[in-house]
Every structure is written in C-alpha cells, then in structure tokens.
Amino acid sequence: MSVIALHPKHEQERDRVDAPETGRVAPLPQLSPAPPLAFSLKGIGKRFGDKTVLDGIDLDVPEGQFVAVIGKSGCGKSTLLRILAGLDKPTSGTLTIPVGSAPDRRSRIMFQEPRLLPWARIGRNVEVGLTGIAKGEVARDLSLKILDEVGLADRAEEWPSVLSGGQKQRVALARALVAHPFILALDEPLGALDALTRIEMQQLLERIWQQQNFTAVLVTHDVAEAVALADRVVVVDEGRIALDLPIPLARPRRHGSAETARLEGQILDRLFGRG
Amino acid sequence: MAKTATNTLARNLAGWLLPAVLILAWEAASRTGLISESVIAPPSAVLAAFIRLLASGELAENIGVSTLRALSGFAIGGSIGFAFGLANGLSRLSRDLTDTTLQMVRNIPHLALIPLVILWFGIDEEAKLFLVALGVFFPIYVNTLLGIQGVDPQLLEMGRIYGMSKRQLFLRVILPGALPAIFVGLRYALGIMWLTLIVAETIAASSGLGYMAMQAREFLLIDVVILSILIYALLGKLADSFARLLERLTLQWHPAFQPA
Numbered sequence: 001m002s003v004i005a006l007h008p009k010h011e012q013e014r015d016r017v018d019a020p021e022t023g024r025v026a027p028l029p030q031l032s033p034a035p036p037l038a039f040s041l042k043g044i045g046k047r048f049g050d051k052t053v054l055d056g057i058d059l060d061v062p063e064g065q066f067v068a069v070i071g072k073s074g075c076g077k078s079t080l081l082r083i084l085a086g087l088d089k090p091t092s093g094t095l096t097i098p099v100g101s102a103p104d105r106r107s108r109i110m111f112q113e114p115r116l117l118p119w120a121r122i123g124r125n126v127e128v129g130l131t132g133i134a135k136g137e138v139a140r141d142l143s144l145k146i147l148d149e150v151g152l153a154d155r156a157e158e159w160p161s162v163l164s165g166g167q168k169q170r171v172a173l174a175r176a177l178v179a180h181p182f183i184l185a186l187d188e189p190l191g192a193l194d195a196l197t198r199i200e201m202q203q204l205l206e207r208i209w210q211q212q213n214f215t216a217v218l219v220t221h222d223v224a225e226a227v228a229l230a231d232r233v234v235v236v237d238e239g240r241i242a243l244d245l246p247i248p249l250a251r252p253r254r255h256g257s258a259e260t261a262r263l264e265g266q267i268l269d270r271l272f273g274r275g
Numbered sequence: 276m277a278k279t280a281t282n283t284l285a286r287n288l289a290g291w292l293l294p295a296v297l298i299l300a301w302e303a304a305s306r307t308g309l310i311s312e313s314v315i316a317p318p319s320a321v322l323a324a325f326i327r328l329l330a331s332g333e334l335a336e337n338i339g340v341s342t343l344r345a346l347s348g349f350a351i352g353g354s355i356g357f358a359f360g361l362a363n364g365l366s367r368l369s370r371d372l373t374d375t376t377l378q379m380v381r382n383i384p385h386l387a388l389i390p391l392v393i394l395w396f397g398i399d400e401e402a403k404l405f406l407v408a409l410g411v412f413f414p415i416y417v418n419t420l421l422g423i424q425g426v427d428p429q430l431l432e433m434g435r436i437y438g439m440s441k442r443q444l445f446l447r448v449i450l451p452g453a454l455p456a457i458f459v460g461l462r463y464a465l466g467i468m469w470l471t472l473i474v475a476e477t478i479a480a481s482s483g484l485g486y487m488a489m490q491a492r493e494f495l496l497i498d499v500v501i502l503s504i505l506i507y508a509l510l511g512k513l514a515d516s517f518a519r520l521l522e523r524l525t526l527q528w529h530p531a532f533q534p535a
Contacts, residue, residue, distance in 0.1 A: 108436075109436060115432075117430060118528050118529070119451040119452070119526075128433075128437050128447075131437045131439050131443065162533075175437075
C-alpha cells in the first residue's frame with residue numbers, strides 16, 4: 001500500500017456496527033455526515049513494461065459497501081484488486097486506507113482457487129487466517145466458529161482432498177474471514193464452481209457480509225452475480241472506469257426479477273460498447 | 276473394522292505368494308535333478324546353511340556389520356544430500372554456485388571410483404562409507420531440490436499474504452509440499468545403498484555379507500552364496516517397507532494414501 005493517511009475524524013465509525021440488522025437497503029439515502037471511506041484510489045495506474053493495464057482509476061468506497069468490479073478478460077480488474085490487497089504496487093497514483101479507531105485494518109483476498117494446504121486438516125487451514133493473530137485454543141475456537149458460519153463445522157478434522165470444489169471455497173472464505181478483515185477482496189472466487197453451487201455461495205457470501213459488516217470488493221465477469229450481490233457495480237474497460245452504477249435493490253434479492261434484468265442489460269450494453 | 280484388518284493382511288500376504296511358489300518350484304526342480312546342484316543349491320540346502328551359520332553366530336555378525344555400514348553411509352550421504360537439496364531449493368545463489376558442479380559429479384557412476392577409493396582408504400570402513408554416502412547423496416539431493424522447486428507458487432503466495440514468517444512458510448508450506456518427492460528420493464537411495472554396499476563388500480572387505488559370499492565362493496559353498504543373495508533381497512525389502520511406513524505416516528493427507 002503506498003499511502004496510509006491518518007483520518008482521526010473517522011474514529012466513531014465503528015458505532016455503525018451496532019445498528020440493527022434490518023437488511024441494508026441500498027442505496028442508502030446518504031444523510032450527512034457521509035459514512036467514512038474504507039479506501040480511496042486516486043489516479044491509480046499500472047504498467048507492465050510497455051503495456052498499460054490501469055490508467056488513472058479513481059474510486060472511493062465507503063465502509064461496509066459491497067462493490068463489484070466487472071470487465072472483460074485482461075481489462076485490469078484483477079490487477080486493481082491485487083493493488084488493493086497490497087500484493088502489487090501501482091506505477092502511479094495512491095491508495096489511501098483511512099486509519100480509524102479499529103485496532104487493525106486488515107485486508108484479505110480470496111482467489112478463484114481455494115489455495116488450501118492439502119497437508120493440513122480443514123481446521124488447521126482456517127487457522128492459517130490467524131497467523132500472527134491468535135494461537136492454540138483461541139485459534140481453534142475461532143476457526144471452529146467461522147467454519148460453523150460456512151456450514152462446515154463438522155468437517156474440521158478432515159483433509160481438504162475429500163471436499164468438493166464448493167466446500168473448499170467455503171473453507172477458503174472461512175480462512176479469509178476468521179480474523180475479521182476490514183476489507184475482503186474477492187478475485188472471481190466463484191468462477192470455477194457449477195451454477196447451482198455458485199448461487200448457494202452467493203447467498204452465503206451475502207449473509208456473512210451482512211453479519212460481519214466488512215467492505216467487500218468482488219471482481220467477477222458474471223454480470224448477474226454482480227447485480228445479485230453488490231451495492232454498486234463498477235465497469236472497468238481498457239484500464240479506466242467506464243461505468244459506476246448503484247444497484248438500488250432491496251435485499252434479499254431475487255434472481256431474474258425485472259429490475260435485475262434491466263440493470264444487467266445496462267451493464268452489458270456498456271461492456272459491449274452499445275451504451 | 277475386523278474385515279478391513281483381514282483384507283490388509285490378505286493383501287500383504289498376496290505379495291509373498293509368488294516368492295513362495297518360486298521357491299517350491301525351485302526345490303522341486305533340484306530334487307528331480309532338473310537343476311544341477313553345482314549351479315544352484317536347492318532351498319533346503321540354503322536353509323540348512325542358514326541354520327548352520329546362524330548357530331555359529333557368523334551370520335548375525337556379518338548382517339550386523341553390513342547393516343551398520345549401510346545405515347551410517349546412508350546417514351552421512353543422505354543428510355548432506357538433503358542439506359544441499361534444501362539450500363539449493365531455497366536459495367538461488369546457492370543453486371547457481373553448486374548445482375552445475377553437483378550435476379557433473381552426478382553423472383560419474385560412483386562405483387567407477389572404487390579403484391580410487393581403495394587407493395585412498397584401503398579396504399577399511401571408510402572406503403565403504405564413502406561409496407555408500409556418495410551413492411545415496413544424489414537421489415536425495417535431486418529429489419529434495421525437485422520437491423522444493425515443485426511447491427505450488429500459489430500456496431507460497433497465500434502463505435505470504437497471511438503473514439507467515441520465513442520459518443513458518445518453510446515448515447508449513449515448503450517442506451510438506453516437497454515431502455512426496457523427498458520420499459521418492461529416499462526409496463531410490465535405499466536401493467542404491469544396498470547395491471553399493473554389496474559391490475564394495477564383494478570387491479574389498481574383510482567382513483560383512485558381501486565378504487561372506489565371496490569367501491563361500493572360494494570354497495565352492497554355493498548354498499552360502501545363494502543365502503547371501505537372498506538376505507540382500509530381504510534386507511532391501513525391509514528397508515523399502517520401512518520407507519513406505521514412514522510415507523504412510525507422514526503423507527496421510529495425500530489422496531494416494533487415503534483409504535478408498
């Protein structure tokens with residue numbers, strides 16, 4: 001991360017967590033003061049040699065928002081996510097994550113592959129998410145709790161090789177969430193799953209996001225998935241933001257409603273330059 | 276549960292069926308005069324030799340001497356090979372400096388060094404240890420290196436993202452990932468260990484199984500010669516079973532080692 005700016009005025013931000021869990025309705029009619037920012041990208045550019053992958057991305061994401069980033073293959077959306085997660089450094093521009101009262105501003109990333117350690121049992125794999133944070137009994141309890149959230153508490157002592165693809169991805173999700181990250185970056189985590197498992201995983205992801213209140217950034221090329229999950233869809237094209245569209249649909253959302261179809265159409269039109 | 280145990284036992288026994296049939300056929304062929312006693316002694320004679328040598332204590336002593344040689348040579352060569360494998364797998368500098376040399380030396384058949392080794396060490400213990408260690412070194416080195424280089428880079432990246440220290444990364448990602456390949460090296464090395472020792476003891480030794488076989492040849496004791504060969508086969512099988520046991524214990528996670 002290039003810059004971590006101090007914004008002490010955001011110190012009350014965690015109070016919002018206590019708000020009753022009556023489904024977040026998007027768009028939030030923003031009363032002043034505006035919710036604090038989870039992160040802010042300013043003029044982010046990334047070049048690999050001669051190839052410009054990102055070219056001046058500006059994006060402010062308020063805390064707790066679910067943003068989906070969509071684009072064609074090679075549009076730079078994964079690179080954007082890697083920069084956000086601190087895996088790559090931008091060639092130009094700054095990433096700002098305001099430091100507030102929260103003890104840590106951890107970000108986690110989840111990939112298309114589960115990347116579980118095949119030689120560690122499911123429980124130990126989840127505990128990897130607590131490296132340097134908790135150990136022993138504490139780590140064991142925390143990981144069992146989060147495994148319960150993803151519906152795999154009874155599999156904690158099994159090897160990853162006996163799980164199905166969807167279950168492995170649920171373990172990876174548990175590992176990413178066990179330390180309660182502030183930002184969760186998701187790099188097409190459902191891309192390799194079959195259609196039914198995908199929908200199941202989307203619902204799980206939405207439920208856990210509503211419970212844990214983290215900021216989620218989902219990179220996907222599935223327009224329906226983006227509209228089903230996100231508060232806001234950002235379309236990236238040739239390294240720039242081509243569309244920034246709020247998704248003002250109440251949750252839980254239904255697949256295939258007229259409103260979803262209209263929004264999906266709008267995004268697809270932009271993606272294929274018909275907009 | 277009991278059924279599984281019986282199945283495992285039955286499967287283990289199945290492997291011994293062919294050797295048993297071969298021995299019976301061999302005995303029958305000897306008895307009927309199909310095979311002359313001067314070519315191969317019948318199993319009953321080999322068994323008699325076995326009992327004779329066991330009673331005199333000669334056999335136990337020679338097996339002890341050979342086993343000790345094999346294991347010490349293995350420990351020396353194996354640990355150096357493992358250390359180089361780790362160093363070259365983990366550090367590019369170390370690999371750049373030493374790998375070319377090691378690969379050149381690897382292509383010299385180590386048994387070709389026997390004349391030189393005899394000149395250096397005579398026919399003392401050092402000569403055998405040196406040859407066994409050298410023979411064992413390469414399979415362990417090559418496979419450890421291969422195993423470490425083959426660790427999934429995506430898992431390494433995952434470990435780093437989750438803040439693993441270098442030590443944690445090594446113990447929790449790199450070493451377990453390299454282990455299947457290291458075991459391949461270990462089993463190769465065990466085979467080479469016996470092979471090298473037999474040759475070394477046959478050519479230059481004053482004790483051990485190979486020496487026992489050569490002495491017996493001098494006196495045309497073909498039953499003892501065959502007994503030595505059979506014992507080598509059994510010791511080799513024993514070493515391999517031990518490696519398999521270790522493999523089963525440490526690679527439980529591997530789909531290949533899980534009960535179907």
